[in-house]
Every structure is written in C-alpha cells, then in structure tokens.
Amino acid sequence: MDTKKRSDCPISSSLDIWGDKWSLLIIRDLMFAKQCTYGDFLKSDEKIATNILASRLLMLETNGLISKQDHPESKAKVLYKLTQKGVDLLPVMIEINIWADKYFTLPLERKAMLVEVKKDKEAFIRNQTAALLKNG
Amino acid sequence: MDTKKRSDCPISSSLDIWGDKWSLLIIRDLMFAKQCTYGDFLKSDEKIATNILASRLLMLETNGLISKQDHPESKAKVLYKLTQKGVDLLPVMIEINIWADKYFTLPLERKAMLVEVKKDKEAFIRNQTAALLKNG
C-alpha cells in the first residue's frame, strides 16, 4: 500500500488515496448499492482480483473513506459502507458521469440517473447523501 | 499504453483513460497554465519521470484530451494544450478540489480559486473554459 504524499497539491493528495484504476469503482459500487460484502465487489463487471480488492479496501478504510460493519444475518459476512468522507465524493462521481455522458455511450440506467441529476443537482446530492448515511 | 475497456460503466471507461496517478496532474497543469511544454510538466512538484510523461501525453493525445502545437518562438519546443474534451474535465477537477478542501490543507492560491468558485460555480467554469479554448 503506497502511502507517500507527492506534493501539497490537493489533486495530487486526492489521487494518492483513490487515484488508481480500482478505488473509484469500489466507491461507485457503494454509492449505488449503499452497502456491499467482499463478494459483492468481486461480482462487479470489471472483475477485480481478490488480492487487489483486499488491498484497496484496506487503503480506503485506512484513509477513512469506508468502514466495516458486522452483517446482521451472518457472522461470516462483513458489510462495507461509505463514511461521510466517502459519500462526499458523490459530486466528483457525478461530474465524471456527466463528462462520460458527453463522450461515451452510457448504459440506460445511468442515463436515467443523469436525468434526475440535471433536474436539480444540489437536491440529488443532498438526497443521495442522506440515503447513503442513514443506518440500516 | 493500456487501451482495453473493462466494462460499459462510464466511471470505468473514464478511469481507463485518465484514471492513474499522473494523467489528472498533467491536465491540472494545463488548466492552470493553459499551455505547457514537455519541460514544464517535468518541473511540476510531483516530479514525474520522463518516460511516464511521454506515455501519458501519448495516451491523452490519442484519446483526444490534449493536442500538440508548434511553439511560436522555437522550432525545438512543442506546446501541449487541452482540447474541448480535456477542458470539459474542469468540473471534475473543481469537485476534487472542493473535496480536498474539506479533508486536506490547501495551498493559499488554491483556496483563493475556491473562493471564486463558490461565488458562482457555473460562471467560473464558463469563463475558464472560454479562456482555455481561446487561441494564442
């Protein structure tokens, strides 16, 4: 786990934490599903390797973007959720979607989300943030 | 230069192009300086290695985020600039700054920029975009 800071630039400092090809996908999964088990992440389309997943989860937890909780139904399972710090990346995630909408072909469900966003971006962020931080 | 697409997700597709520890720093430099030479990028605080810089510039150019131009004063120099597609990442860059402002200590000049952003985000983006795309 690389932990050194390259400069005082906020972009650089941010990338030091989640600026790789996988971390934002983990955060994306948590933003859409609210909570995921280790196995849930492995099932995502991009097929992350288990050793990479473990190291990224540790990195994100160490830096306070996600937290672990006991699964209410199974002792063997662990639930990962976003912290406030993680949820606060929602605007970044939305802007990436908007950019991608202009230059790629988006899946329909993602298009639908952007329609909501465009109606009232502030409200969308506020509502989603509340939903993601709510217990249970 | 990795060019394969991992999935149809727009976040994933975006990260496939600029989702590494260096590309967004190159784009950051171009957003602040409007145009840079190869040597300018090398001078940045994060001290990118020249082979990495060359491969990222090629990646960004291949994907239409930046373009090369002849330097008006020197045959030996090359100017890199953002294309419209590159400039369109400005909202993403701004949101990263806002996030980082909440969780890191920002340099003063960057704080000053955020003050401007907070006055009127739409206007800031509009003005900056126009300035970055203007010739000369």
Place this chain on the structure above:
DNA sequence: CCGCATCCCTATAGATACTG
C-alpha cells in the same frame, strides 16, 4: 460458505542514463 492471505507469474510503472 465467506473473507481474506499467499504464491506465482506477467505486465506495467517508474528511475536513471542517454540520444537526435
């Protein structure tokens, strides 16, 4: 089962030296 840890091997990142 589930959440990892480990191992092995390949691909990519990165540091440094060098060239047209």
Place this chain on the structure above:
DNA sequence: CAGTATCTATAGGGATGCGG
C-alpha cells in the same frame, strides 16, 4: 529540449489455501 532505451521495482491477474 523533447523524447528513447534500459533496467528494476511494483502492480496486477489468477489460482489456491485456510481460518472463522
């Protein structure tokens, strides 16, 4: 000054092991 060449370190993929 703008890149290559070369070499080494690390990230990453895939299979598998293993404790709770």
